[in-house]
Amino acid sequence: MNKHFFERFEREGSGRSNAPAFAMLGVLASYPEMGLEHLRPGERLTLSGLIPGEPLRFGFSPRDRAILEQFHALWPMWVDGLAANWANLVSEFGPQRIEIAQDDENPEVLAYFAELLADASVGAASVYIRGGEPRWDRPLLWPLEIVAQSSERRLIEVLWENVSGGDALVRWPPLEKSAVGHVLLVPPDISFVPGAPGTQAREMPSSAIAIAFVSERKTAVEAMALGLKLRYRLDTDAVLVVRTPMKRREECWLALLAALSSGRALDEAVLLASRSLAVPFLLSSWKFLTKAKLAAWDEQGAASELLRFSELLRDRFELVDVVVPEPLARSLGVESSQLSAPELAAALRRFLSEPGVERQPGLGAALAQLRWAVRAAEEGLEVPLSQNSSTPPPLDPKPPRKPQPRYLQANIFSTDEDAAVHEPGALLADRTYQLEVHIGPVHLGSRFVWKPFPEADLPSSPGGNDLTVVFADISGGRKPPPPQLARIHLPPEGDSTPCSFKFSTPVLEGLEPSAERFSARIAVLYRNRVLQTALLSAPVVSSVEARMRVWRGVEQDMELPPVFSNEALDERTHFDAALVLNHDAAGVAGAMMVEDEKARWLNIDQPDLEESIRQLRARLDVLTQSADRPVGLEDGRLVSLLVTLANQGALLWRIVVDQPGVGPGLRQGKRLQILEARWGTFLPVELFYEFPAPHTKAQLCPNARQALETGECDHECHRDEELAEDYVCPAGFWGLTRVLERQRVVDPEQARGDVGLRSMPSRELRTIPLLLKGLVGASHRVDSHDIGSMDKVRHTLRTLWPDCTQEVKGWKEWAKAVQQHAPSLLVLLVHTGIEERTDVATIEIADEELAVSRLHERHVRQKDSSGGVLVLLLGCSPVLPAVKFQSVVGQFLWAGRGSAVVVSSVADMLGRHAGPTTAELLNGLGDLVRQGAVNVGDAFIRLRRKLLAGGDPLMLGLAVYGDVDWYLVAPTSPREDVDAETGDVARRMWGLPDSGACA
Template sequence: MSLHGRDRLFLKAWGLGLADLDFARCLAVAGMGSAAPAGDEGRGGGPDPYRLEWAWPGVAGVLSRGRSESPSEAWQAAVLRALPAPERLLERWHALVREHRRLAFRIVRQSIPRGHKVAYAALPWAQVAILAQWLLLPDEVAGVHIRGGPGWAEMQALRFPLTVSALPDDPAAAHLGRLNDFQPAHWPFRYVPAAPDAERHALLVFGQPLERALAGLLQSPLQLKARLVLVNGHDAGRPGAAALVQALVSRVSASGIVLLAEPLPPGELAERVREACLQMMQDRPLDLVVRAVFGHAALLAAGAGLLQHWRMRAQMAELSARLVRQPRGASVKMSTQAMHQLGSADPVPVGGAPDALQTEAHELGKAIRRASVRHRYAGEAHEASAMTEAAQALRQEAAQAQAEQVAARHLQQQSWVKSRDGRLRQIRNAYVLGEPVLLKVRIGSQQASGWQSGSHAFPDRELPPNEGSHRLTVLFHEPGQLDAPLQQDITLPRTGESTQALFDFVPRREGAFLARIAVLHRNRVLQTAQLRAQVVPSRQAAGRRRIILETEAEVRHDWSSLDARRRFDLALVAGAPDADGTARATSVSGGKAWATDLTGVQQVAGEIGTLLSAVAHNTQGHGQGLDAEDNPQLLLDLAFCGRELYAQLVLDQLAQNREGALDVRSDQVGHIQLVQTRSDAVIPLEFVYDYELGTGSGASVCPQHREALAQGRCNPGCEGQRHPGRHVCPMGFWGLRKVIERHVQDAPAKADAGHPLVVLSEPTQAREKLQLQAGAVVGHSGRVAHGSVDGLLHELRTHLQGSVERVKDWDEWATAVQAHAPQWLVAFPHNTGSGSTRELELGNSTIRTRGIRFYPVGSVEGAAAHGPWHVRRPGGDPPLVLLLGCDTAGSTEPFSSHVSAFRQAGAAVVVSTIATVLGAHAVQVGTRIVADLLEQVAATGGQPHLGELLRQAKCRALLASQPMALCVVAFGDADWRL
């Protein structure tokens, strides 16, 4: 056992004279919490051990404000004061063992309560690992595990048979392959060589020590995923071991890791893995298996739910639930032995197969649930094999049902007019001036005749499995032909065609007909399409023209968690100019729809850009508070621009749609979605100002603006609300009071790629959190002072467990992305050039973002050989990108935005600016926002939505007198959790 010379940390004097075994017992009992029975019978005939929480005593409340001691000294002194004498602890240990016989521990890392001067995130990994090894020393201890680090994947259902894997060149790979020798059918575990198309493995084995294992993984082109990792060798006291463990776990999105203290020969390692699999098939808890198979020097670090789910009875319950959820009529075929082992009482023999039985899936699920109390898991050939057979049968049934389904469904249209005899007839070539049209819109199969389909399928195969149908809203608008948008609801079942939305209109002018059809769910845009045609003077003039329906943008392509997604209160879709060259936006809120001419909006956007650019060139005059120096006048000028935006985008339209419409001025409207199908026309929604303003040229900042920014809302009856004409309040801007989710499509990128915008990085039911602990890359323009980013680097290195790389140019940036798969990408670039030649400069090197590689859809085999990845390597988790530099999102000058290039390259969210920001301001604002996001996540445990966190971070930046935070916007899904 390697304990670094029997390292007793700072407890040497306290444990003086104690033998190693007694020291371990005293240490164990000193940190015990309350005991709780773990469950049913385990292997060996005795009850499973009592599970005990173990944490350092006396930690809570140790530090008070103003203590002169260093945190380490204060904390160690408090622990020593709280520890009873070793003799008393030994007595308690023996009494506990007599009562419970066997014990298992979970090490909990305590933190100092919020509000104290210094907070401990956790004990250093080296100390935790040494403590765990001491706790494993007594024979009475059946198992120990360490609580996993932040950002570790949550444990979910396992796939049977369980797969064990290793890298192809791993020294243990050939030996692990012998796991498949002499295995009967439906054996519950097997070895699967690592391959590009392999699914997530249950266990990924590294036959080398930790550092070499991580190096081999990073160098491998394979993008592997695993539930549990086993590493053959680990030095608990090695500096930087925590970062290596975190990097390895994050790289494969694991829920836990087993670390052997001393490496085993490859053959022996494979035999131990086989024994561990056999014991797990007998429903033994994982921590007991690790202790029994690999000895007291093997450490287990387990993430959320790993021990609970990594048991056969838990997986049996999951299988039962899956079977019960199957639709009526779905059946599974299994062997007679497996059917009876699982507990089915009335299966039906399968004709022509003497040893096969068949039963309805949901009935088998119920039978398993009833029989669960009788399951004993006596061996791998019993319930474990039967469960494997049932899981395989269920997959076969699902595959067959999928094959029998109709082809993919598309957004579809039919156009009808009245013939001379009064009957409706379908037209496919053109619309006629003054001739009434009935437009039918639905979602259906391309196999159905008579319907014209959009160019891209609707992602209906990803509908949640337990939902029979969805209610969707279809929006139709042609601004040159209709006074206002039309909308109707449709119902989309899991299979078959949707109901139809019917729109009738009369073309009123000749020429191009350019209509937009948008499909929404809870005011969230899912897909948009263009309906293009010509309006001709007569039916005879229609000739051989065509009515065309073409998919424009897919904002959502995974619907697996659609009903769990946040409802939006207002949605806006802004697209290409219509037939007369006018850019317009279509808006939906409170059951009402309206269209807005964006010409005036673009003029106001230019004024906002001019105001903020002036601030960027004046670093003085804005740092002493929002109510001091030049800030009151800046806020007032921006507020007048915001009132103009409010009038043009909202107020004028609400006057026409007052009845039944939602009051967007109130906080009832908290979430807004903006979808732009072109990136060169920014709509500065964040600057919409819906508070009242006076008529004069001067006003003071509301005296209670600090309290409002700190809490994210105004106090009722504050001075600004009682006398709005005298005051301007930052909370009047939508960007500080509402969550605004932006999606943007770059038209040139669409043409180059040959497909519409598809948001590749979006939260789903299986992946809703950004794994931000996995490290960061930071780079900046040569125009940014080198030392100005030191504060940002300190914040990232303090909060993140992965590596934080500072790069000097775009080449090093791409290398770091490929090597480390960082989840924070922070750039302070300089924007140069114009139009299609626009470039981003980083460290005096430039790139044309139009050339950044798109994130691949589908198979990624061999993709890494064709060039660098600047955002997300294939198979990696989507990162959060901050592009905070000189006009990186665009404001007054139309150009193809860098933002959409980074989004299409795989970024989950791009945080950028909509006005010129110089280096000094960009770094200040970026550091403030990053620090605030990290602090909020640490304080809340990593559950809040990004949109809300970013809104709060901007409020706090303004509270720190950084008005440039007003121009920070986010492109991407606001529902990501951090």
């Protein structure tokens, strides 16, 4: 039988891998007692012929061909049943060490079987080919004696250079007939023909293992043929043939050593070490493999060395990605084996925080692998991270002393005993525990957030800073206990003062041991600005016995994508309160309010909230989609809309804000931070109405226009509750009286990191120069209802900033213009839709659609640019799409990498409204910045009021996402807005060019 006979089983079927089903078929053929000939489709096997601890045989005899032909004819009927039996086998006996016992030693067939069984879907612990009886009996011991030609000396040096004490672990006898060694490195020029050129196989010394590295250009059949020749020509117990690019031999070599040094058997170590390479071919006997195991190598101090190594990696942002061997990546708990230096450092520190990890065997070899991976990544860099054998040197020969990074750390302790006992594993149900939180350097065994605490952003103070820590139980499935709040002091160095919180685990009611989890959020704030949040979770089990069966314990992770601020927080906006919008572990919506010394849950009923948002948006849409716009603030249609929105907003305000325990920070505060910490969580804070709700025939407040100028109204009609029902006032809406900074998480898969801060340059560079360069894109539908709508925008731009803006006709042209000109103003009048093939939301400019999944940084900001970008994103509501997690606004924030401020609306608008509204916003921005620099938060609250006074209803639903501390500036000439004495200073302060506005 040849390979093609068997390939038919793998190729045909449902499109998924048929390898598990075919593996089961080969096992049935090797164990006649299981009854291959009498098996029925879907029948569950008893697996009575298997012996735990013995290898699982796989193979087909010549007589099986007729039976296999019958199987192939009905293969689709058998695939699922065979795969299910294989899954049962693995579930009952664990991952199997598979022995290919094939009578036909056709290299093509053996290679095909080995590659098939090594497929990840099979889940084998090892795969080897039965290759004769042992010929030589010598146990594997440290130090390993590796016999090799002088030309292969580099493989030995790799170990000496990267492994601490490598010369005590590996010895190198030169290649000669009389040499004695554990491992023979087969020469690349080996010859099996007497008298032919090359190194003669018959002259090779005896060894326990013979390893041949061959080029990846060799086919599997050629590699297997070499393995068969070596197995029967050399005096050795096992032959290993590894196909690999020659430049990756060292990587595979180190990975094999790492697997062996952790005490794994040879066959298991071989498969594990080669996961990221071609499948290795191992030929041996089971008798040899039962004893082919090195004692676990426990290098003293390896954990401390790894911790120090992670410190050197932490700041290496210029280092290209490090390719970590796949087995090591799994040990570190990372999904991708390609990591940046800081990501690798974080993974290392998280791994080293596990209890007892410092005693885990194989750490020294893991350190060697990492050193090699970093060296490979640093090729060509001027300042390599590591240059010699045992200890990586500092990055600079005389580096300035850096303060040791500190991390948010939270550890759970049992309170049942007289002395507190650290609980890193599963928690017991219906028990009280104590959580201790502090910020400080990491110690082995401590649970910590993997990204350093952003202490550089805190005000410089010789005595340190006081911080607020909030602990909130979000386990779900029960009424959440009130959030707890404590204060800690963070000195300039060392550990902060600790704080502690008591909590109780859920009660289990007939659930499986791992069916319940405790979940909590920890937030650290400075003056009501959230600096860092973490999610703490642990499985909850019913008994101590059940806890022994749950291997994962307490986990602590960052909650949102990590972002930085590069300036002291005393120069940033101080918020009166912060709202964290999220869901608990059961998916129930919730909001947590934090202000000064208070933290509490705010009641949000998700169905009622969604219905309220739908009604608010529907009412706004009535005017934004009508044939004409209101002519002014007193327009009856606009007053009617204000009355409707005020009633909805008053109800929301009463449910969320007007509750016992809510302090003045949220009630009367003028600057609030709203953190949308989960997809689809939206609270229409802009439409909260704090005055008494007006009745349906209410009139406009007599003081309405003055209120829109000043941002507050103290007219006597609001002092009497009964009289107040006769009037509606714009000053009652939060969106017209408060600076609201919205931040939104972008990707639920990236939900690990800081919340409240976005990347911000220093204050003098924290500007968005509106008149520097602008880019415009508009859907062709803008003019479909009202010809000339887009002309209003073009006319405004030409008037305000002649020759400084460019309109493009497609997304490729758009991205090209962003990269060439680095525009600071992006104006988009879009139409949103759904891509038919992918069901992903799209945005359209001109007549070209772009799926939001394909929106990238190149569409928003010039690569490596440090400037800010203002995005006016209007059209069909990009804030609240039908599929919430596909929000266009969220994608623009993500693509802007923290430098983008996105202004959008919760209401849909047609071109007849989008065009004039955009033009008015641009005119208003031009007027504001000509009076001097203005931060985004103040600019848009003033614009909302001004344009609403002119009758624009869209201002009621306008939302600003991103950091409100960006400053808008736009002098149009060197002399405008500055005098002769202060001009140069002002221009340097705002980072403007020397000779005008247009670049």
